[in-house]
Amino acid sequence: MGFKNGHGIWESPMTEGAILAMKNGPHAEYVKELEKLRGEKLAHQMLNSMNLMIFPNLAVAHGQLRVIRPISVDKTEVSIHFYDLEQVPENYNEFRMSGYQRFFGPAAFGSPDDVEIFSINQTGLQAEEVEWLILSRGLQREKLDNQGVRTGDPTDETPQRAFHRAWKHFMTNGS
Amino acid sequence: MIKREKAEDFLYMEARLIDQRNFCDWLELFTKDGIYWLPINENSKPNDHLSLIYDDDLRRRERVRRLALSPPSQAPFSRTLHVVSNVEVVAGNDDHDVVLHSVQMVYEIRGGDDRQFELGDARIFAARAEHRLRLHDTNWKIVLKRMVLLNRHIPIPNLTFII
Numbered sequence: 001m002g003f004k005n006g007h008g009i010w011e012s013p014m015t016e017g018a019i020l021a022m023k024n025g026p027h028a029e030y031v032k033e034l035e036k037l038r039g040e041k042l043a044h045q046m047l048n049s050m051n052l053m054i055f056p057n058l059a060v061a062h063g064q065l066r067v068i069r070p071i072s073v074d075k076t077e078v079s080i081h082f083y084d085l086e087q088v089p090e091n092y093n094e095f096r097m098s099g100y101q102r103f104f105g106p107a108a109f110g111s112p113d114d115v116e117i118f119s120i121n122q123t124g125l126q127a128e129e130v131e132w133l134i135l136s137r138g139l140q141r142e143k144l145d146n147q148g149v150r151t152g153d154p155t156d157e158t159p160q161r162a163f164h165r166a167w168k169h170f171m172t173n174g175s
Numbered sequence: 176m177i178k179r180e181k182a183e184d185f186l187y188m189e190a191r192l193i194d195q196r197n198f199c200d201w202l203e204l205f206t207k208d209g210i211y212w213l214p215i216n217e218n219s220k221p222n223d224h225l226s227l228i229y230d231d232d233l234r235r236r237e238r239v240r241r242l243a244l245s246p247p248s249q250a251p252f253s254r255t256l257h258v259v260s261n262v263e264v265v266a267g268n269d270d271h272d273v274v275l276h277s278v279q280m281v282y283e284i285r286g287g288d289d290r291q292f293e294l295g296d297a298r299i300f301a302a303r304a305e306h307r308l309r310l311h312d313t314n315w316k317i318v319l320k321r322m323v324l325l326n327r328h329i330p331i332p333n334l335t336f337i338i
Contacts, residue, residue, distance in 0.1 A: 077330075082225060094222060102234065107213060107227045107334040109241055112248035115333060119293070120247075 002162025004148040006055025012154045014047050022047065030092045053159055055166055062104070063096055074122060080104065135160045176266060177308070177315065182275050183262050185315055186306065190257035190279070193337050198239040201337065206309055206316045211235050213338065217323045227327065227334060238337070246335070251287035251294070253336035258282075259304075271307040271318040279304045279322070281338050293332065300338060301325040 001009040014022075023031050034043040051061035059066040065081040082100055084093045103110035138156025145151070152158035177185075192201040205211070213227035221229045230238060242249055261278040281300040285293075307319040322338055324331075 097222070097225065098229075101226060101229055105225070105227055106331045109237070109246075112333040112335045113246050116247040 001152075002150045002158045002160075002165070004162075004166070006163050006166025008051075008053040008055075008159025008162045010051040010053075010154065010159055012049045014044060014049075019044055019047065027089070027092055027095065029089050033088070051159075053163065055163060063100060064104070133164075135164065177264060177273050177275075179262060179264050182264050182273070183259070185308070186259045186262060186275060186277055186304075189306075189317075190259050194255050194257055196252075198242060198337060202235060202239055204317050205232065205235065205320075206311070206318050207232055209235075209317050210319050210321075212319065212321045213327075213334075214321065214323060215327050217321075217327075227324070227331075242335075242337070248333045248335040251285050253283050253285050255336055255338070256282040267307065267309075271309050273308050275304075275306040275308065277304045277306070278302070283336060298332075300334075302338070 001011075019031070022028070031043070031047070034046060037043070038046060051059065053059050053061075057068040057070075059068070063082065065083070067079045067081070069077040069079070071077055082097070082104075085096070102108060106112060106115075135157045138152045138158060139161070142150050142152045142156065142158055142161075150158055150162065189201065189204055192198075192204070209232065211228060211230040212221065213229075214221070214224070215226060216224040228238075242252070245252070258280040259277050260280075261276070263276040265274040265276065267273045279302050281302065282297060283300065284295070284297045287294045302322040302324045305319065305321040305323075306317055308315045309318050310316075324338075
């Protein structure tokens with residue numbers, strides 16, 4: 001989802017099968033506690049994979065807070081802050097931290113590949129022939145409601161478009 | 176105990192296996208419960224503070240397997256050269272027989288297309304290494320390999336090779 005003020009939400013719902021697997025896995029107790037505390041419907045929504053982008057420089061994603069600080073035209077600092085959850089079984093925070101260490105950080109299995117691609121993108125962006133950054137994925141199926149909220153599918157670039165739309169607004173006639 | 180000369184032989188052999196990219200044999204140097212650890216805060220327990228690497232047997236094998244798949248961060252792959260120095264031998268305890276302290280300088284370079292950012296630049300990683308070893312039959316095995324990097328508190332670009 002993308003909002004008028006530049007905020008964005010990316011959400012990928014858990015399938016019933018995935019919830020069932022979690023209920024029968026090593027973190028069954030966590031799911032049970034969450035259902036008891038928040039009700040089944042909200043609890044399952046809370047288990048979804050969700051990224052929240054708060055315009056212009058804060059993100060809540062993958063159990064982390066990310067603060068984005070532009071330094072110069074070709075340098076941006078992204079600081080990642082991992083946190084524990086309170087009042088959850090101890091093995092659940094250990095599981096989160098272990099998964100986090102597996103994917104994020106300079107020696108992990110996920111983000112170094114992203115960083116590599118970002119750096120290749122930076123090289124590519126120095127090309128002068130292409131003036132446009134293409135962010136049109138899913139544009140044809142984006143829905144706009146009367147509150148100005150746009151909704152797309154999980155693979156669409158709806159949140160990215162919201163960001164750039166707001167940026168353009170504030171950089172031209174916005175106040 | 177182990178004589179310092181033998182301890183040095185062991186560390187040189189481990190360094191050579193890594194530098195020759197013989198990661199399958201490197202994996203076999205560890206015990207089944209062995210840990211490969213690059214802490215950020217070396218005074219914290221691994222459960223209390225995030226680490227750059229905290230690999231048990233399964234994750235260590237996954238790391239080696241991923242290197243063979245040439246992910247973007249390792250295409251082209253890193254060539255490394257370990258210089259091992261300042262070796263000391265300390266008595267162990269019930270869990271491990273000896274502890275080896277050493278200082279390691281690791282030179283890393285990714286060759287390839289120099290139009291790509293940072294490719295072809297040589298990087299030096301300085302680390303204080305701790306190896307806890309256990310004797311299995313006649314072979315020394317690694318119970319813990321802990322590398323405390325000198326630059327662990329500042330941003331480190333990709334560290335996707337075996338150090």
